[in-house]
Amino acid sequence: MIEEVRRVSAMQDHALRVKAAVDLMTELQAAVIETSRMRKESIAWLRKNGHSMADVAKLMGVSRARVAQLRDAGPPPERAFLGAQYVQVAVPTRPGEREYVAVEDSSTGQRMLALAQSLQLDGELQYIPVSGEIDLNRDDLVVVCGPKSSDAVAAVFGQDPRLAFETLPDGRWALVERESGKVYASPSDDPQNATPTDVAYLGRLPRPDGQGTFLLIAGVHAVGSLGVAHYMSENLAYLYEEAGTSPFSMVVACDYTPEGKSVTASRSASGVLLHEAA
Known part of the structure; x- marks a missing residue:
């Protein structure tokens, strides 16, 4: 210096x-x-x-x-879980008559930036185009996007040794543990007894260039991603203690209000699944 x-x-x-x-x-x-x-x-x-x-x-x-x-x-040690200098939070743009960002995705991005700011980290919100194109080879990157919305994300997600995003025979999307086959479907999609609860993926995955990692948040529905932001805000020290800055993945569940889709509670559904143990 x-x-x-x-x-x-x-x-x-x-x-x-x-x-x-x-x-x-x-x-x-x-x-x-x-x-x-x-x-x-x-x-x-x-x-x-x-x-x-x-x-x-x-x-x-x-x-x-x-x-x-x-x-x-x-700042607290767990600050390292998000980054070291400047956090970039990328959320998806969705197609329509006019391209738009879902309210839940925008809220997820804002909540992640607020968490970063509380840890003395600057940051900015960025938007993934409808095409799904995104540069994943960046430091301090948090991506809020599922494999359905981005081929780049899907390619990296496919290398997760612990969890997969799959379509069930009835057409519902769900997270599945690769080893045990355990299925985490969204209770909001239950055809018999739908409840205002969603599930989402949280993981740290290797960058395509092999020069680091990035955080990925992907809800079965957009509100599930907001549930991850809620969970991280309340459990960051635990996540850092369990995973540090090493690759991992997990399923997070959240409850929300049906009207405004505000998250009221969040919890770990799978525990932290370290990739080195896969």
Whole structure:
């Protein structure tokens, strides 16, 4: 980083240097926040695994009083579950007389951005065109889109070793555990006793370029995706403890109001399914 500072300092053209300085400051500030998160996580891990405050102080080269100050400084460890700097949340555009974004998808995107902001992460909402084309090879990416709406998403989804999105013989869409064959259909589609409950996929999948991962949220119906956002808002620390930033997938169920389709409750239906164990 100091070499970058020196590079900007050496610029003679102030018009170029002012922009370079602003860009570098943004990068440095993001690095400070992320490294404070890492420090906080490491202090907590060391204390949990038998190291005294004196041990940690010695490792850090500071006083015990300083360790006591620093252990609570910075964003929570689970911030890493979403990203490190700038979260991009992509939601699908749907076909119609005029292309539109479903209210539930928009609400999912906004709720994910609010979660990111609460963790000191900047972000933006992006829109997947009706064609389904999307660049999945990006850092800090959250995609809210099912395989029905995007061939790119379907191709990556098909490589999930734990869960599949399948069409049942009666035409309903459902999530299915590949190993056990257990089916997670949406109770809202039950032909005998439909209830305002939906299910959705939440997973971290490898990028097509093999250079990282991205988060994927896909409800059987759009409200199911909103249920995932609700679940993540209340269980992010648990998800990070269980999966960290490793590939995984799971089924999330949610209850909602039939009228406004506001999510009233959410829960894990399958547990966290780690891909390395597949």
